[in-house]
Amino acid sequence: MTTPREPREDHHSVENEISGGTFHGPVFQAGSFRGDINFAAPHGNVEADELEFRKEFMSRQRESWEEEKAARQKKAAERRAEANKKRVEEQVGCIFLFLFLTFTVTAFALIYFFHNWLGLASAALAYACLKGLMSD
Numbered sequence: 001m002t003t004p005r006e007p008r009e010d011h012h013s014v015e016n017e018i019s020g021g022t023f024h025g026p027v028f029q030a031g032s033f034r035g036d037i038n039f040a041a042p043h044g045n046v047e048a049d050e051l052e053f054r055k056e057f058m059s060r061q062r063e064s065w066e067e068e069k070a071a072r073q074k075k076a077a078e079r080r081a082e083a084n085k086k087r088v089e090e091q092v093g094c095i096f097l098f099l100f101l102t103f104t105v106t107a108f109a110l111i112y113f114f115h116n117w118l119g120l121a122s123a124a125l126a127y128a129c130l131k132g133l134m135s136d
């Protein structure tokens with residue numbers, strides 16, 4: 001989209017604006033011309049040393065980005081592993097607690113009502129479960 005401006009008083013040139021966006025780098029807008037047209041690069045020629053520097057700089061920057069990405073991925077994997085370990089520990093603890101309560105109730109019932117060796121064995125198993133639960 002162009003917006004022509006009013007010609008200057010000398011009536012030999014017209015100024016135009018380019019609207020509707022943000023431009024990075026050279027922009028060319030053509031119209032009618034009188035006379036010579038010259039295009040000039042804003043920077044001129046870039047020396048070989050500068051090109052080599054830019055190449056090396058970008059190479060090192062890419063390596064740095066890859067290292068940062070690998071570190072983020074490693075950290076995420078470590079967090080997942082830690083969460084899985086904690087979940088397994090909680091499951092094992094719940095199993096030990098369930099077994100402890102089961103053997104405790106069985107031991108109490110057998111010892112209290114029947115006075116036999118099964119009650120003592122259940123009490124021993126309950127103790128082993130409690131010991132396993134407390135060691136976690």
